[in-house]
Each structure stands twice: as C-alpha cells, then as structure tokens.
Amino acid sequence: MDNPTHTYALLDCSAHDHAWRELSARFPDAQWRSLFDGTPEEHLTAAAPLLIATPREHEALIKWLARLEQAAPSVSWITSPYTLPVLAPMLTRRLNCEIDGGQLVVMRFYDPRILLGLPSALDAQQKRYFFAPVSAWSALEPRRQQRYSIDIVPATPADIARYAFAPISLTLAQRDQLRHRARHAGRHRPLRLRPHQPYAGPARPADVLRQGEPV
Template sequence: MTRLALLQQSTAALRLYALVDGVQYRAQCGEPCTAREGFHSLFAGTPDAALAHAGPWLIDAEHVGARLVDTLAAMEQAVPAVSWLIAAQTLEGLAQLLQLNLDIELPDGRTALLRFWDPRVLVNLAEVLEPVQREKFFTHIHEWHLLHKGQRVWIGRQHAQA
C-alpha cells in the first residue's frame, strides 16, 4: 500500500502533487512545462510570470497519469528537481498557497526569491525556520516528501510543531 493510500484511509480528500523545477523538467523530458490540465506554474500571475518556463511547476499526479509520474520519479533520482506533496487542496488552491512563500523579506528590507522547490533548499529551510515560521510554511501540506542525500525524507504537519 502506498503512503498516499494509507493516509487517504483517514483523510479521503488527500491528493498527490509533484513540485518540479521547470529548467530540469525541460532538460530531462525534452519539452517545457506548459499550462495545461494537471500543470500549474507557481510564477503564474506573479511579477516573475515571464520566467514560468524556468520556475517551479505544481503537477497533479492524478490528472497527468502514471507514465508521467514514473518519469518524474526517475527525474527525482537523477537530479534534485522534484519533491512530492500530499495535500487536500485542489491544484489551483495549493499553487496559490505555495505562491505566498515565493518571496521573503531579507533583514535589510530587500525581497528575495525563496527556491523552496529545490529539495536541497527545502531541507535546509525546514532546519533553519523558527517554529512559528515552520508552522506557517508547512501548515497546508499534509506531508512533503523528497530525496536528501539519496534517502527518502518527509516533512509533515507534526514537524511544524518541532
């Protein structure tokens, strides 16, 4: 039984999403991520919209089918460009929630892009955020799975309290 199926026994609305780096997707799959059913750019509707092809894309595993999910799983093994989210929101709803975390304010008042779709950044982020920040960042995600140094790890709601 997969982790998603196990979790759906208590929360049926949970869905599986992949968060993918657009540049790596193109390099690995030979085609760009584009707005179509099951794909949503996190840069859509933001000042970075012109860079959507290179930015983060949220992909609904149910809508794109097993073949692409298998391709993404293979890509995850090859390059640090894929993480998996289990959440109850729709594709559009989850994308909007993730968009809220794209920009951070630096101590000097400048704004910076937070590349949390890169699994290497996400692991470090989870370790350095203060408890209140972790709660805010991860509260809408039931579980966030990724590879870290070749090992499967996950960050979940209960980790937001850690």
C-alpha cells in the same frame, strides 16, 4: 467521511533544459500550475517551479517525474487537502521572504536541497505557517540518495494571521544556515533577490533564474 487528499509533484524546471516542453508534449492532459503565476517571473514558465497533479492512475507521468528526480535534484512530492487551483497560489505566496530589514527575496524551496533544510532553519511559528497547506512533503536527498519527509506540525490561526499580509522575515542566522545548507548540498543560492523588472535578456531560462546577486 474522510476529507479527500490530493497528491502532487513540485518540479523545478530550471534544473532541466526541456522539462516543461516535454511535459506539455507527452502529457497534454496533465493538470499543473506554475508557481511563478502572478509574479515578476511569470513569463519564465519553461524555468518555473510547476505544481503537477499526480493521481495514481497517471502512472506514466509519475514515472517520468521519478526519472527527472534521479537525473537532478528537482522534484519533491506533496500530499494536501487542497485542490490544485487552491494550493498553487498558497505556495506561490511562500516564495517571498524578507532579509536585511525589508529586502524582498525569492526562497527557492522548490529545489529539494533547499526544501530539506527549511525545517531546521525556520523558527517554530514560521515552520507551522510555511507547511500549513500540506499534510505531507518529501524529497530525495541527492548526496545520500535517501528520501526524507518533512515533519508537518498543524498551524494555528495565530500562525496564519501572523503572515497573512507580510512574508516570512529571515534573521541573519537563518539566512546563513540556509546558505550553508545550500553550499553543502551543491546549491550556491538558496535565496534570490526579487528583480525590479522582468529579465529581458538573451540567456536560457535555466540561466536567468541563477542571475543576480547571491544572497
């Protein structure tokens, strides 16, 4: 018997002013999880990356997400053997990475422009670990208006064990490659310093996620 697969969209709500509010109002039965749950940014749901279940029968939801994808680089599409409550925290753990010998930063892989640059920036073991929870992951490249799929290589137990208790650590060369990719794609900050305290200022949620020192 084949293992069941589940389909999802990963929506970067910070790219749209009212996406989270519209999702909640138009699709109250939609199943989703914020990847910011359990992080210092947990209170920023309206600007969070949301993992949204997209079963085939939910055509209206999928069409709505496709329109958001065309409006701004903000949606990627995932197939995974894991259910939503299992997959979401696995992806949340992949938000964290280290630079400069221990500085914790947030990797913005929920932006399709950054996601598509990860396979060439990560080393082989990092790539196998990072994409281990999914069987397929694709996104629209906005400049070329072409859809690309990540080449998923199965992870080994050693890959999983390597990063079980520590985030991926990026070298200076990897960091520079991601920054170059982000600038070329129109995104200036592929990484964001992890704040020591949640932001409490008056800015809109979409602005909050762009504050802080560029990395």
